[in-house]
Amino acid sequence: MSTEPLASRRDLLSAGMIGLASLASPDVLRLRAAQTESKRHTSVILLFVHGGPSHLETYDMKPDAPAEFRGPFKPIKTTVPGLDICEHLPKQARVAKRFSVIRSCAHDQANHFEGHTRFLAGYSKMKAGTAESHHPMIGSVVNRYLDGRVPGLPTAVAINGVCVNGPDYSPGIAQGFWPGHFRVPIVNGGIRDSAPRLARPEFDERMTLLKRFDTMRRDLDTTGALDSMDVHTRRAVEVLTTDKARVAFDLSRENPKTRAAYGDDYFGREVLLARRLVESGVSFVSVRVPGSGPNSMAHDWDDHAVNWDMLTAMRARLPRYDHVVATLIDDIYDRGLDEDVLLIVTGEFGRTPRLEQRDGRIGRDHYPGAMSILVSGGGIPTGEVIGATNAKGEHPTERELDPHDILATVYKHLGIDPAREYLDPTGRPFPLTRGTPIKELV
Numbered sequence: 495m496s497t498e499p500l501a502s503r504r505d506l507l508s509a510g511m512i513g514l515a516s517l518a519s520p521d522v523l524r525l526r527a528a529q530t531e532s533k534r535h536t537s538v539i540l541l542f543v544h545g546g547p548s549h550l551e552t553y554d555m556k557p558d559a560p561a562e563f564r565g566p567f568k569p570i571k572t573t574v575p576g577l578d579i580c581e582h583l584p585k586q587a588r589v590a591k592r593f594s595v596i597r598s599c600a601h602d603q604a605n606h607f608e609g610h611t612r613f614l615a616g617y618s619k620m621k622a623g624t625a626e627s628h629h630p631m632i633g634s635v636v637n638r639y640l641d642g643r644v645p646g647l648p649t650a651v652a653i654n655g656v657c658v659n660g661p662d663y664s665p666g667i668a669q670g671f672w673p674g675h676f677r678v679p680i681v682n683g684g685i686r687d688s689a690p691r692l693a694r695p696e697f698d699e700r701m702t703l704l705k706r707f708d709t710m711r712r713d714l715d716t717t718g719a720l721d722s723m724d725v726h727t728r729r730a731v732e733v734l735t736t737d738k739a740r741v742a743f744d745l746s747r748e749n750p751k752t753r754a755a756y757g758d759d760y761f762g763r764e765v766l767l768a769r770r771l772v773e774s775g776v777s778f779v780s781v782r783v784p785g786s787g788p789n790s791m792a793h794d795w796d797d798h799a800v801n802w803d804m805l806t807a808m809r810a811r812l813p814r815y816d817h818v819v820a821t822l823i824d825d826i827y828d829r830g831l832d833e834d835v836l837l838i839v840t841g842e843f844g845r846t847p848r849l850e851q852r853d854g855r856i857g858r859d860h861y862p863g864a865m866s867i868l869v870s871g872g873g874i875p876t877g878e879v880i881g882a883t884n885a886k887g888e889h890p891t892e893r894e895l896d897p898h899d900i901l902a903t904v905y906k907h908l909g910i911d912p913a914r915e916y917l918d919p920t921g922r923p924f925p926l927t928r929g930t931p932i933k934e935l936v
Contacts, residue, residue, distance in 0.1 A: 535643070536834050536872070536908050537772035540632075540780040541765070541819065542665040543841035545795030546609065546865075548858050550847065550887045551808055552580050553595045553866035563847050563886045566805050566856070574877040582812035585820035586868075591877045592823050592832075593870035594935065598881020598890035601843070601897050604860045606796070609842030612862075613897040614666045616927050621670075625663065630670040630916070632901060633678035635926060636778040637669075639910050644775030646738035648679060651771055653764045654782040655680035665842075666780045671919050678778070681767075742774035743767065755821050757814075760784075765818050769825055772835050777908060783839075787811040795841060799850040799857030819868070826871045836872030836907045838900070841865070847887045863889050867900065872907050874935040898929030906931040 548565070550556055555569035555578055569578035572590035579587055579595075586593075603612040611627035612618045619628040630638070633650045641649050652664035667678035741747060745763060748770065756762035761784050768779040785794035787810025790802065795811075797804040819839060826835050844865035845858030864883045870876065881893035902912035905926060912931065915923040 534834070534909060535775055535777075536836070537775075537777050537779070538636075538836045538838065538872075538904055538908060539768045539772055539822070540666060540778070541783050541822075541837070541839040542780055543783045543785075543795050543839065544665060545606070545785055545797070546841045546843045546845060546860055547795045548797060548804070548808075548845035549597070549864060549866040549883075550845070550858075551804070552583065553868065554597045554864070554883055554887055555580060556847075556885065556887050559847075559886045562849050565849065567808070574879075577877070577879050580812065582808065583816045585816045586823075589820050589823050592827055593837075593868050594874065594876050594878035594880060596867040596869060596880045596895060596900075596932075597864075597883055598893045599865050599867055599895045599897065599900065600890055601862045604843065604862050606842060606860070609860070609862060610665050611668075613840070613842050613900070615668070615670065616898045616901050616929075617924070626668045627670050629918075629924065630672050630676065631666045631668045632904065633666040633778050633780060634669040634672060634676040635905070635910065636908065637676045637678060638672065639914075640777045640908065643777060644738070646736035647742065647771075647775050648739065649776065650678045650778040651776055652678045652680045652780045653768060654760075655682050664780060664782060666778075672916075678780075738774065742771050742776070745770070752825065755825070756818060759814070761814060762818055762821075765822050769822060769829075769831075769835075773829070773831060783815060785811055787814060797845060797857050798859060799852035799855045801857065803855035804857045805855075823870050832871045833873040834871075836874070836904065837868075837870040838904065839868035839870075840900075844887075869935060872935075878934055880932065880934050895932065896929055898927040899932055900929075902927040902929040903931045903935055906936060 550563070550565045551567055555567070556564050557569055558564070568581045570581045570584065570587055571578055572587040574590040577590055577595065579590075601609075601612050603609045603618050607625040608618055608620060611620060611629070611631070614631045614633075615627045615629040617627070617629040620626065621628050633652060636650045643649060650667075652667045655664040655667075664678070664680050667680065669676040745753065745767060748766065753766065756766040764781050768781050771779045783795075785792045785796070785807065787807065790807045790810035792802050792807035792811065795807075797807055822837065826832050826837060843860055843862040846861040847858075847864075850857040850859060864887055881895060882891050883889060884891050905912040910926070912927045912929070913925050915925050917923055
């Protein structure tokens with residue numbers, strides 16, 4: 495049985511909405527209801543491999559490269575001719591006809607959170623003194639442009655955050671220079687089997703406080719800037735009082751065989767929850783993929799030799815990663831969700847082709863010059879290999895792609911115009927992406 499801590503009541507509330515208190519902020523009061531751009535209920539699950547997974551130990555093996563490049567593992571064949579992947583991913587090898595692999599994405603940011611920013615916002619500028627993006631990331635974009643698409647459910651949710659220079663942070667949630675209510679709420683601390691509704695006295699107390707804020711601001715405001723407040727209040731109340739969010743978060747309602755298939759550790763439960771949320775109507779769910787495993791010192795996928803031994807870490811983590819990803823892919827297809835739910839599995843960059851050596855350990859450094867990405871569902875063509883790198887995995891040689899192209903593909907799937915512009919604080923227009931949807935995936 496798992497010993498992971500259960501989610502607190504506070505966590506469950508934050509999963510439903512950022513919180514009633516945040517709804518009373520001046521930023522919210524100035525916001526008008528966002529325009530919903532898509533009638534079709536498409537959604538995205540992002541499994542984010544924080545730390546940067548090595549492409550040479552996963553989906554872009556180089557068995558004929560010199561020893562200092564090729565790494566310790568051997569490739570195995572998959573059900574797709576010409577697509578070989580790591581020997582420690584046999585379950586994904588068996589479901590390869592249900593996903594495609596991009597081998598030719600590259601960018602220019604070699605630090606972790608700059609890499610997050612470049613990959614998940616498209617732009618590399620950071621907020622001064624923080625580990626967060628200056629520009630809105632994908633989750634906050636979804637929160638803004640698909641807000642309220644399914645009443646009673648949050649638009650976007652992040653599962654499993656990490657403390658970085660202050661409050662919890664999870665890939666894709668940052669609102670950049672937009673108002674804070676576009677930030678994606680995080681469910682932290684594991685997933686419980688049942689998500690009870692807020693106790694009536696506590697709810698009444700919060701509603702009384704909200705009404706006081708509302709009265710005060712209405713007394714002060716004579717400009718009509720509060721017109722949209724009722725919309726956002728109603729949506730918050732819907733999340734807190736209706737059954738939709740409670741049912742979606744309640745894993746005890748899941749078929750026991752399906753729960754057993756994912757496994758009873760926190761990673762399996764979190765990914766199962768992600769599937770339940772998108773099936774219920776949540777538009778965007780991100781999950782941080784753990785980098786730990788039995789007898790391994792690793793806590794993420796940042797496989798420097800100075801941190802730990804990559805060989806040991808990969809042997810420990812890959813079997814569980816292989817199982818959960820393959821289970822999710824099969825679950826999406828077997829439930830008939832493969833047209834509407836797009837799965838993206840990626841980190842912020844790849845790892846250096848040349849191996850590091852330190853005190854008998856091996857590792858690889860940060861490397862944005864090449865990375866591999868798994869894509870499944872979303873009605874895309876599958877069983878494809880998109881792009882290629884050279885014989886040592888150093889750089890793309892075919893079909894080089896940028897994170898902007900990945901984002902454009904995701905936004906197109908969600909029904910958001912990838913070329914839509916927003917204004918920065920100086921009034922300068924920025925398109926959501928400067929890329930184009932990947933033709934092989936649309």
